Amino acid sequence: xxxxxxxxxxxxxxxxxxxxxxxxxxxxxxxxxxxxxxxxxxxxxxxxxxxxxxxxxxxxxxxxxxxxxxxxxxxxxxxxxxxxxxxxxxxxxxxxxxxxxxxxxxxxxxxxxxxxxxxxxxxxxxxxxxxxxxxxxxxxxxxxxxxxxxxxxxxxxxxxxxxxxxxxxxxxxxxxxxxxxxxxxxxxxxxxxxxxxxxxxxxxxxxxxxxxxxxxxxxxxxxxxxxxxxxxxxxxxxxxxxxxxxxxxxxxxxxxxxxxxxxxxxxxxxxxxxxxxxxxxxxxxxxxxxxxxxxxxxxxxxxxxxxxxxxxxxxxxxxxxxxxxxxxxxxxxxxxxxxxxxxxxxxxxxxxxxxxxxxxxxxxxxxxxxxxxxxx
Numbered sequence: 001x002x003x004x005x006x007x008x009x010x011x012x013x014x015x016x017x018x019x020x021x022x023x024x025x026x027x028x029x030x031x032x033x034x035x036x037x038x039x040x041x042x043x044x045x046x047x048x049x050x051x052x053x054x055x056x057x058x059x060x061x062x063x064x065x066x067x068x069x070x071x072x073x074x075x076x077x078x079x080x081x082x083x084x085x086x087x088x089x090x091x092x093x094x095x096x097x098x099x100x101x102x103x104x105x106x107x108x109x110x111x112x113x114x115x116x117x118x119x120x121x122x123x124x125x126x127x128x129x130x131x132x133x134x135x136x137x138x139x140x141x142x143x144x145x146x147x148x149x150x151x152x153x154x155x156x157x158x159x160x161x162x163x164x165x166x167x168x169x170x171x172x173x174x175x176x177x178x179x180x181x182x183x184x185x186x187x188x189x190x191x192x193x194x195x196x197x198x199x200x201x202x203x204x205x206x207x208x209x210x211x212x213x214x215x216x217x218x219x220x221x222x223x224x225x226x227x228x229x230x231x232x233x234x235x236x237x238x239x240x241x242x243x244x245x246x247x248x249x250x251x252x253x254x255x256x257x258x259x260x261x262x263x264x265x266x267x268x269x270x271x272x273x274x275x276x277x278x279x280x281x282x283x284x285x286x287x288x289x290x291x292x293x294x295x296x297x298x299x300x301x302x303x304x305x306x307x308x309x310x311x312x313x314x315x316x317x318x319x320x321x322x323x324x325x326x327x328x329x330x331x332x333x334x335x336x337x338x339x340x341x342x343x344x345x346x347x348x349x350x351x352x353x354x355x356x357x358x359x360x361x362x363x364x365x366x367x368x369x370x371x372x373x374x375x376x
Contacts, residue, residue: 104156110169
């Protein structure tokens with residue numbers, strides 16, 4: 001397994017997770033506890049098989065525990081927890097390995113996550129890593145007893161404000177995460193996994209209708225204009241298709257999609273990953289449906305040259321074609337969403353821009369919005 005990966009024509013560095021940081025810090029601290037000397041570097045084999053040399057910082061004794069720190073290195077991934085310092089305080093115990101969370105590590109308050117409610121947000125993967133790491137230190141020192149390990153995160157409360165933690169019900173700090181132990185640069189998988197996790201969490205508390213918003217614009221409009229409760233929703237970023245599929249897999253009966261036209265209009269062309277680097281086609285969608293509505297060649301050329309959805313709407317308004325074109329686009333969005341879900345769930349949508357408000361919505365969208373508000 002390489003330390004770099006090629007994405008988008010660039011060679012990007014892999015990094016290590018907070019779980020790997022905790023494991024390496026725990027191994028270094030256990031070594032300090034048993035031998036009186038901490039290593040300067042821990043060669044940590046991750047569950048993915050990649051071995052990282054993790055530098056150890058601040059070896060010390062604190063309240064009778066051996067403590068070491070390892071800094072998160074996300075490689076070339078724009079991870080908000082990059083640079084966070086994860087510490088492990090290790091003490092002897094009669095047997096086994098007991099792991100708990102200290103300052104800066106959040107606590108789970110909602111069901112549906114891989115950690116039970118009330119427990120520190122240290123996922124099963126990192127727990128296994130930490131256990132293996134301290135057992136390796138014990139083997140190296142011929143120690144047959146157990147350990148108590150307390151994992152903490154410096155400034156974890158502040159880092160957590162930049163994550164999805166509070167929405168997921170993880171309060172008071174960051175989560176110690178990482179199934180593979182490796183951070184993949186520019187990882188779409190991490191975003192999709194987070195979306196799925198949020199849907200799982202809502203399903204676990206009994207919710208069977210869900211709000212999906214592709215981005216902050218959609219969430220703000222849903223809350224401020226439609227009066228919807230964002231605690232019943234998930235921001236799905238550009239991964240609309242993945243979110244719809246997982247919502248259907250989790251047996252959500254009803255899905256309400258609220259999004260800015262800059263993203264949702266692409267759905268009329270069958271685009272389910274709305275990132276501009278994957279597919280755009282906004283002008284093409286407007287142009288094609290305007291042509292079918294009888295627009296002149298001059299209008300079509302103007303639509304193809306438009307720099308935004310609002311510019312397209314402005315031009316259609318001048319030609320008296322907005323209602324006809326948006327009705328056509330709305331019907332096509334309905335068809336594409338239905339084709340994606342294939343009867344596994346009912347989906348309604350609301351498409352808007354900040355300048356023009358609601359541009360199109362499915363026939364049952366208003367009723368589903370009203371139901372969300374009643375249930376809230």
